[in-house]
Amino acid sequence: MFDIILESIGGDVLANSLTEVASGGTVISYGAAAAQKDAVTPTPGELRTRNVSLAGSSIINLSRTVPTATRNLIESVLALTEEDLVTPVPRIVPWEDAITAHVEQANGHGTRKTVVRIN
Incomplete structure (x- = not known):
């Protein structure tokens, strides 16, 4: 069991x-990323019973609906590069x-990603 799961695949993985x-x-x-339809999500009652939180976001949908929020998000990430x-x-x-x-x-x-070199 995991305390926090960052999930980017959707569908069966979600x-x-x-x-x-x-x-x-x-x-x-x-x-x-799986391009699968997400399974039915748990109801609020099921989440409460298990004491679990589910959150989601989509930068693509955000950019379509609130472009200024997307710009602010990208600018804040780029600002991190200025902070070493x-x-x-x-x-x-x-x-x-x-x-x-x-x-x-x-x-x-x-503590970092591992890349396997295939010759």
Whole structure:
């Protein structure tokens, strides 16, 4: 069970996220990369019973309906770069080490993205 789930796939992944969030947890859905129709979302009563929060946003819909809000959001993200935002360089591992790298990340031994080099 997870306290917070940031979900960007939608569809089946969103449905699974709602079953995997812990009591008192939150699922934040911000994308639909799977291009699947979302399953029926839980009712407010079901969310209250499980003490779970569900939130969602779509920058595409926001840009269509409130373009100034989208501009403000993008400007605030860009302002972070002026404040010396550090973006970690991904760790690159050869194909032969892909399994080991995956296990390390699954066990919480990774603080940045891992890219597997395929020759």
